Amino acid sequence: MSLSWITGIVTGLAALYFLQKRLFPYLWVDLKFLLKVMKYGIQIEMYRRTGNVVTVLDRFIQQAQRIPDKAFLIYQGQVYTYRDVDRRSNRVARVFINYSSLKKGDTVAMLMNNEPDFLNVWFGLAKIGCLVGFLNYNIRSRSLLHCFHSCGAKIFIVGADMLETLKEILPSLQEDNISVWVMTKETSLKGVNTILDKLESVTDEPVPHHLYKVNSISATTLYIFTSGTTGLPKAAVISQLQTLKGAAGIWAFGGNPDDILYVTLPLYHSAASIIGIAGCIYLGATCVLRQKFSASQFWNDCKKYNVTIIQYIGELCRYLCKQPERDGDKDHKVRMAVGNGVRSDVWREFLARFGDIKMCELYGATEGNICFMNHTGKIGSVGRSNLFYKLVFPFELIKYDIQKDEPIKNQHGWCQTVEKGETGLLISKVNSNNPFFGYAGNKKDTTKKLLCDVFKKGDVYFNTGDLMVQDSDNFLYFRDRIGDTFRWKGENVATTEVSDIIGILDFIQEANVYGVTAAEHDGKVGMASIIMKPNHPLDLNSLYNQVVSYLPGYARPRFLRLQENMEVTGTFKQQKVRLVEEGFNPTSISEPLFFLDDSKKAYIPLTKDIYENIISGLIKL
Template sequence: MLLSWLTGLGAGIVFLHFVQKLLFPYFWDDFWFLLKVVRHGIRLEMYKQRGELVTVLDKFLSRVQRRPQKPFIIYEGDIYTYQDVDKTSSRVAHVFLNHSSLKKGDTVALLMSNEPDFVHVWFGLAKLGCVVAFLNSNIRSNSLLNCIRTCGPAALVVGADLLETIEEILPSLPKDINVWGMKDSVPQGIISLKEKLSTSSEEPVPRRHHVVSSLKSTWLYIFTSGTTGLPKAAVISQLQALRGSAGLWAFGCTADDIIYITLPLYHSSGSLLGIAGCIELGATCVLKKKFSASQFWSDCKKYNVTVFQYIGELCRYLCKQPKREGEKDHRVRLAVGNGIRSDVWRQFLDRFGNIKMCELYGATEANISFMNHTGKIGAVGRTNFFYKLFFTFDLIKYNFQKDEPMRNKQNWCSHVKKGEPGLLISRVHAKNPFFGYAGSYKHTKNKLLFDVFKKGDIYFNTGDLMVQDQENFLYFWDRIGDTFRWKGENVATTEVADVIGMLDFIQETNVYGVAVSGYEGKAGMASIILKPNKSLDLEKVYEQIVTSLPVYAYPRFLRIQEKMETTGTFKLLKYQLVEEGFNPLKISDPLYFMDNLKKSYVPLTKELYDQIMLGEIKF
């Protein structure tokens, strides 16, 4: 009897397992991943219930106490332990305590390249309870000035290699901003932070300076190009920083991992997922000043790297490198990042070995993110019943001609069917807030949709089109509106148009992104109307662009039109222009291509077009 019962039970279990594999093949992957996410949330809630509001900085100080001699940062062969970074950041804090009027809650802007001092200054200011604003080290002139004014800093700290950039705008900076330089000899009007560090105390800074009363308080400003022109300062709360720091852990990284960071620290990927992620684990990171495709694998072997961060372009660059012997001879087991195309993903694995690609999705300021925990090629994440209990998101129908969400006769938005592209939106509520941007509320309001499915509901508009397949995997489809992505950066089209529009022979400029064979994202293109009786000066256009914009924002193509189509509200139409691209055989308007050797734009001939499409001309 017992034997018969056990046999039946065993058969039942085998049958259920078969049914689960057939109908719910990802059930256990989903279950264990979600359990991990819930555990992290419970841990944060337990800290809160005990009255302990633990921040990323607190976690760093805890690592210092537990393993002071553990390497934290390896940079150009030099090792900086957790204790080293703690002591140097305390020196930074004491300089500002003794030589400035900075107080808790003040904002300090940070303009630095990837280097240990970026972390030293960041954490030193955090120990004083200051809000640190990360400035994009690529931007110049008016864009940089706008970013500084937007976050309203009391001080600005500049890396040694970027002092010339600040010198250009120094006379235009608000008079109440003190500028500090990480160099012994600094230009007039700038204070040498490095000189004062040599005599500063490395004693611990009292916790009262940085203790927080709420995890919703602001910790950082990270600039992001949105759909309304110049870069905006996204508010990063202590809570968002903690969530971001859990990414590496959620994908299975441990304290024994050595993580290679080549992405810029002024972005949330490098600073929160990378640096803060290492702190969450108690791991070591190898920090690179700038990504180098030729040095990438030799660095990985030299430093025994086990995990690296990527963007899609990075993986494509590696695949384009000449093949060498021993390319699979490394210890890398995981790669965490976003934006890798399916074809590059497959090529990367075939060439460099069995590396688990951990693709994720999330914008700096967004209240929604996805993680592809199953490794499904091409997907940015996966949703299921459990996920939607915690994160309310929807994919809604979008009108590409009008460049806005579709509304029915009752003025409600509609869901797309599975397999159809839809605008990704995420519900905003107390448990899943959107913290918005510094400055005018209009910037925050522009990223929100109101009365979407019912009166009074509010959703965050990601500006991204996604597709959900029958198995509930999510795929990035395209970016909408006045922003496109190139070289891993968001390009605000209105900012580029404003720069070109300063030329006295330009009447109207419409900037958009176009797909280029073999490249991630979209390259910039500008459609231009000339003023009556004015001629086009291609050299002046080139000069204006290279002196006023970061490299990734340069329009690679120009199109000269006689008139431009607009919407009923006089907004320039881009959809048709994007579809037409830059093919001279299909476009009768004059087309030009950016030629850096000639320092001008040159006519885009069929021969030049073919070279671009064959990958013979590099961008």
């Protein structure tokens, strides 16, 4: 071959390389990620076709046999190996085989904090073929009872540190002949069963495989509660398919068996339980579990336990950035962070402060049928789409009228997609590969999450309720939520539930709850516009006691606005748009405003000074 030919080939290859870099800069990183995901997808498809499903529980049992002495869980300095958790969960299974009437397919509800026995109980129940509902330990009273009953549970298992919460609803549970079990050796509560004493009397031998064998990838395995868009929490149906997809998330981002994952998020959330715990199981990795997140101890724990991967939500990253700077902020082994909801400015500050950590931003709803994964590390993006992705996970961004709270349709009655760079409502096509399992015992709310006849007769899409934008490079960015939900402290707050709690008070005629933005804070903080009944004075003490008694901290309205008339839409829905825009500034709002002051345990008048201290960050919300 002549020199001119060689020169021509080299020149051509160089030209192709630079052309690819300019026109398709993410080609190879996309392809590598896609091939990895496709390989796992083929494995799941084989489960679907053959009915021989290897569940997360199956994977855990395999790991316990393969690496029995490897640390699976580290909690408060105590190490629990894969064998330890396998054997103790066998004992839990034996307790309920011997001492209860539970059978395969029954549902059990758990109310427990982050602790090793959360996993032992979860796995033990799964080993006898039970479905498990994870209850949010922040909720109480009426909401807690609603959650228990909505997933159809026959048994209620309560952690030792949640007994005060149990006492509030125990009479109602016993009226319904519900069997209640507590994680103690003894109890003074009448009619309540204990677990720890019985664990000592049973064997830790494996339970028969037929009890937990799963033949369908669509079979339900968990109920995880979500605020949804309206009303009380709803039990999202979590299938084996969803757990298998979630369990592979950290692996897809580059996790390996040598990694040590730090989980501070609550285990009742799918992020911690499915992506975190199940993700460790898939890899055969180690999890460091903390009961509750602590900004001041976060990096100390990471250094102490040689953590390599952390889980986050946006607020968590912001809290860490707000901590006083210390020598050695970058002196750790964390190489990857997996989570969702971090703002671009916090993202940049986090990397500058704590070093070169690969930020793996996710997008997905607990009950949803679509997920995005930002595998490129593009700051601010929740993920990237391409032709191959849309073939597997078909989705669209459609035009949406926020004022009317409905999609914008053309003259033929079909929805319209937005242009790139334009904000639209994210919807995901429902089909056999991407099913929507809905909410347990709640056909109405399940149906409300679906859009039918969107682009043609007969098509069905899942309505995520999220407004997003896609740029020219196909990166997707979250913009806002629609409907009657806002996000605060990493939790979804259903405004109608809060309104109902406030409306119970005999001097309240109507309450309109919404989220408002506050400087230096992610998400939206709760605010309630209230109207008094005629000839009834405002009782701030009663109002404070009501929200503290019946609402978790993140759902309590921090601001009140006293109005004489409530604005409504043409269909008599409460008007929130103007109220949200006006916020809680006392200099621009003439009506009385109040602030929930934690230090005084009361609602107090919101003055200009208090407002400015909140905006400047001197008062923390």
